[in-house]
Amino acid sequence: MQIINGRASLEEASLLIAAFGEDAVVEAATRADRFRDAGDIDLFCRWRQIERAVELLQLQDVVGELH
Incomplete structure (x- = not known):
């Protein structure tokens, strides 16, 4: 699970x-x-956190559970 802290x-x-x-x-x-x-x-x-945020924003498919 990836957590991005802050806007x-x-x-x-x-x-x-x-x-x-x-x-x-x-x-x-x-x-x-x-x-x-x-x-x-x-x-x-x-x-490093921004790097993870970029990776998440560039994903094409849904990852994890949807609520």
Whole structure:
């Protein structure tokens, strides 16, 4: 189960998708890696969450249970 915390991550993911299309997930991962390498754990975690949000927003099929 994926949990996305907060609207800001979804908004940022949507902006990345608009700017990078299918490569948005790669862009988010690249940004996360850059912050990890710089030792900024807060921004690393933020961009990993955005990466997960991009993956979820780009899914074509329903995943999990529908309520």
